[in-house]
Amino acid sequence: MHILVTGGAGFIGSHLVERLLREGHRVTVMDNFFRGRRENLAGCATHPSFRLEEGDIRHYDDFERLPDGIGMIYHLAAQSNVMGAVTDLDYSYQTNVTGTYNALKFARDRGVDRFVFASSRESYGEAQYIPVDENHPLNSKNAYGASKVCGERYCDVFRQMYGLNVFVLRLANVYGPRDFDRVIPIFINKALRNETLSIYGGKQVIDFIGVDTVVELFVEMTGHPAVAQPVNVGSGKGTTLFELAEAILRESGSASRLEVLPAREVEVVKFVADTKRFGKIYKTKVPENPLSLLAGMITFEKNSGK
Numbered sequence: 001m002h003i004l005v006t007g008g009a010g011f012i013g014s015h016l017v018e019r020l021l022r023e024g025h026r027v028t029v030m031d032n033f034f035r036g037r038r039e040n041l042a043g044c045a046t047h048p049s050f051r052l053e054e055g056d057i058r059h060y061d062d063f064e065r066l067p068d069g070i071g072m073i074y075h076l077a078a079q080s081n082v083m084g085a086v087t088d089l090d091y092s093y094q095t096n097v098t099g100t101y102n103a104l105k106f107a108r109d110r111g112v113d114r115f116v117f118a119s120s121r122e123s124y125g126e127a128q129y130i131p132v133d134e135n136h137p138l139n140s141k142n143a144y145g146a147s148k149v150c151g152e153r154y155c156d157v158f159r160q161m162y163g164l165n166v167f168v169l170r171l172a173n174v175y176g177p178r179d180f181d182r183v184i185p186i187f188i189n190k191a192l193r194n195e196t197l198s199i200y201g202g203k204q205v206i207d208f209i210g211v212d213t214v215v216e217l218f219v220e221m222t223g224h225p226a227v228a229q230p231v232n233v234g235s236g237k238g239t240t241l242f243e244l245a246e247a248i249l250r251e252s253g254s255a256s257r258l259e260v261l262p263a264r265e266v267e268v269v270k271f272v273a274d275t276k277r278f279g280k281i282y283k284t285k286v287p288e289n290p291l292s293l294l295a296g297m298i299t300f301e302k303n304s305g306k
């Protein structure tokens with residue numbers, strides 16, 4: 001199948017692209033390198049079934065340049081974090097809302113069969129109960145979460161009006177090699193330099209899931225019948241930031257200390273996914289140990305020599 005991965009130069013996207021090529025698909029990546037990195041795609045660049053289209057999802061014209069014959073879209077391009085949406089509200093809105101609308105419109109205009117949307121646990125906002133199932137109200141408390149809710153709504157509209165097979169996945173906190181600027185890579189790099197690890201607030205409970213599981217699940221969607229409901233993609237297990245920091249210090253043999261700083265108000269404090277729907281619908285296994293990629297990631301960060 002010919003597959004378009006928007007945001008394919010990013011953290012999750014680049015792992016997905018590598019895997020789709022290994023599965024024998026033809027893959028086109030559309031990315032504007034806002035946060036993605038060329039080196040993430042270094043292993044694919046010369047693959048005969050790989051094509052990179054530098055383009056911006058905020059502009060429909062850029063979609064129109066894409067080749068014909070695309071059968072499936074993984075829509076991952078986004079301003080992909082909470083603090084980024086605080087710093088630049090306009091970019092977040094235009095990329096995450098207008099850009100998602102453009103991607104859906106492109107799917108309709110070109111007769112694309114299936115569309116996977118990377119939504120977020122931030123759609124829920126602060127949890128009213130734990131674990132959070134998919135029927136929990138969508139009370140996003142920041143602009144990033146709000147933009148994901150808008151994207152989901154447009155996915156529903158395109159499903160209903162145009163029969164697009166849309167899969168909406170509400171990802172928990174995904175981690176793994178090539179991620180940066182998020183808590184796990186920040187903690188690991190500080191630990192490797194024996195610098196103090198800063199915890200904002202200290203009450204956070206986070207559901208981590210490795211990028212390996214997320215990619216496995218994404219690939220399953222190439223052949224899975226359409227699923228009309230959103231699905232939580234998490235481990236179903238909560239990890240506090242103290243537990244995370246201690247695991248990283250232990251695993252890396254670091255002498256770093258921890259400091260607790262004031263909480264950042266826009267951040268959701270507690271989230272643990274209810275993973276029943278994930279486990280019921282898909283063959284991909286919900287991971288037993290949410291931090292199983294930690295050791296590999298520490299090695300990756302050590303070798304990248306930052």
Ligand SMILES: NC(=O)c1ccc[n+]([C@@H]2O[C@H](COP(=O)([O-])OP(=O)(O)OC[C@H]3O[C@@H](n4cnc5c(N)ncnc54)[C@H](O)[C@@H]3O)[C@@H](O)[C@H]2O)c1
Nearest residue numbers: 007010011012032034035036056057077078080118171174
């Ligand atoms: N990593 C997580 O924990 C997590 C959790 C929930 C949801 N998600 C969602 O999953 C998707 C992938 O996340 P990620 O962690 O790989 O993020 P990422 O930032 O590494 O990847 C996003 C990619 O989108 C590209 N991009 C940004 N603006 C663009 C634009 N206007 N036009 C074209 N490309 C653009 C970036 O350059 C980047 O390569 C995102 O939609 C994100 O919101 C991620």
